[in-house]
Amino acid sequence: MTTRVARVGSLVLGGGNPVVVQTMTNTDTRDVSATLAQIKSCAALGAEIVRVAVPDRAAALALKEIAAESPVPVVADVHFQASLAVESLKNGAKGARINPGNIGGPEKIRSVAEAAGKAGAVLRVGVNMGSLDKEMLAKYGRTPRAMAESALKEVGLVLETGFSNLKVSLKASSVQDTVAAARLFHELSDIPQHLGVTEAGDLIAGVAKSAVALGVLLNEGIGDTVRVSLTGPPEDEVLAAYAILRAAGKRMRGVEFISCPTCGRCEIDLLALLKEVEGRISDIKEPIKVAVMGCRVNGPGEAADADLGIAGGKNKGTLFVKGKKIKDLPYSALAAELERRAREVARETRLEAEKTRE
Numbered sequence: 302m303t304t305r306v307a308r309v310g311s312l313v314l315g316g317g318n319p320v321v322v323q324t325m326t327n328t329d330t331r332d333v334s335a336t337l338a339q340i341k342s343c344a345a346l347g348a349e350i351v352r353v354a355v356p357d358r359a360a361a362l363a364l365k366e367i368a369a370e371s372p373v374p375v376v377a378d379v380h381f382q383a384s385l386a387v388e389s390l391k392n393g394a395k396g397a398r399i400n401p402g403n404i405g406g407p408e409k410i411r412s413v414a415e416a417a418g419k420a421g422a423v424l425r426v427g428v429n430m431g432s433l434d435k436e437m438l439a440k441y442g443r444t445p446r447a448m449a450e451s452a453l454k455e456v457g458l459v460l461e462t463g464f465s466n467l468k469v470s471l472k473a474s475s476v477q478d479t480v481a482a483a484r485l486f487h488e489l490s491d492i493p494q495h496l497g498v499t500e501a502g503d504l505i506a507g508v509a510k511s512a513v514a515l516g517v518l519l520n521e522g523i524g525d526t527v528r529v530s531l532t533g534p535p536e537d538e539v540l541a542a543y544a545i546l547r548a549a550g551k552r553m554r555g556v557e558f559i560s561c562p563t564c565g566r567c568e569i570d571l572l573a574l575l576k577e578v579e580g581r582i583s584d585i586k587e588p589i590k591v592a593v594m595g596c597r598v599n600g601p602g603e604a605a606d607a608d609l610g611i612a613g614g615k616n617k618g619t620l621f622v623k624g625k626k627i628k629d630l631p632y633s634a635l636a637a638e639l640e641r642r643a644r645e646v647a648r649e650t651r652l653e654a655e656k657t658r659e
């Protein structure tokens with residue numbers, strides 16, 4: 302079923318709109334400049350919503366400045382205290398992530414819903430396997446069914462207030478439980494879903510778990526927003542989310558990097574080159590393909606097949622642009638020249654897209 306639309310400030314999600322990428326800051330929200338710096342660097346990489354923890358009143362107050370200067374909608378993550386959600390929404394948050402079951406009863410839920418309505422904000426009903434509704438836990442045990450039914454019940458508590466600009470998340474640390482719960486909820490409701498595997502782990506474990514869970518669900522048409530939770534910098538979460546969405550054929554934003562695993566034929570430091578190239582051009586928003594390959598076995602083919610490519614040689618590399626061999630360059634000059642050409646290709650891609658839209 303197609304989900305209904307939800308609005309996070311001016312951002313529209315659900316209803317078949319492109320899957321939205323989210324992340325969450327790991328700074329102390331009361332530290333406005335550190336939090337804003339992290340939000341801005343994530344937004345530059347494509348984060349479209351950023352969530353911040355609001356554990357106390359000082360954090361809710363800090364949101365005033367953060368939300369005013371953030372380039373993307375900021376969502377307040379609140380537990381237990383409805384007043385913090387209300388305060389955050391008054392201070393410019395365009396959403397609040399709450400668990401209606403632990404926010405203090407119908408009156409408190411109503412106060413949060415009213416504040417969200419006034420702010421043009423979304424409420425995210427968040428259910429985790431670790432925080433299930435007691436009645437559902439007793440009825441279904443710690444199962445995906447209990448997660449889906451908890452979410453449905455908690456969504457119902459908000460809908461009773463007359464507020465309906467909602468999304469839900471059903472998160473477990475197990476991939477199988479996350480997938481099963483999301484599927485079940487999708488059968489029961491058209492409320493847009495935010496997908497993610499909670500406490501997924503560090504970069505390798507977290508990306509692997511998230512890719513499997515999100516890959517399955519996105520392929521089934523389930524999921525309106527995503528977060529790749531990682532124990533690590535939120536910037537990595539954003540890059541990983543786009544990599545997963547690209548692999549799932551859902552979002553083509555940004556640079557797709559293709560690189561070989563290297564082998565005994567490689568005569569350049571390919572990993573260092575790849576890291577340098579990534580560092581230089583990961584901010585490009587246009588969907589371009591860049592191949593960084595170790596040698597002349599598969600290098601020229603892949604490099605020529607991508608929008609831009611390098612095929613390594615002995616302390617040098619051959620640069621390809623749009624399938625054409627441009628020139629050989631010494632190793633030390635490769636990354637800078639590739640960046641210059643990539644920005645040109647990105648600009649052409651952008652102009653072409655604008656022309657098509659006109």
Ligand code: SF4
Nearest residue numbers: 561564567595596598
């Ligand atoms: S492109 Fe060359 S260096 Fe890279 S894995 Fe293939 S053969 Fe090895």
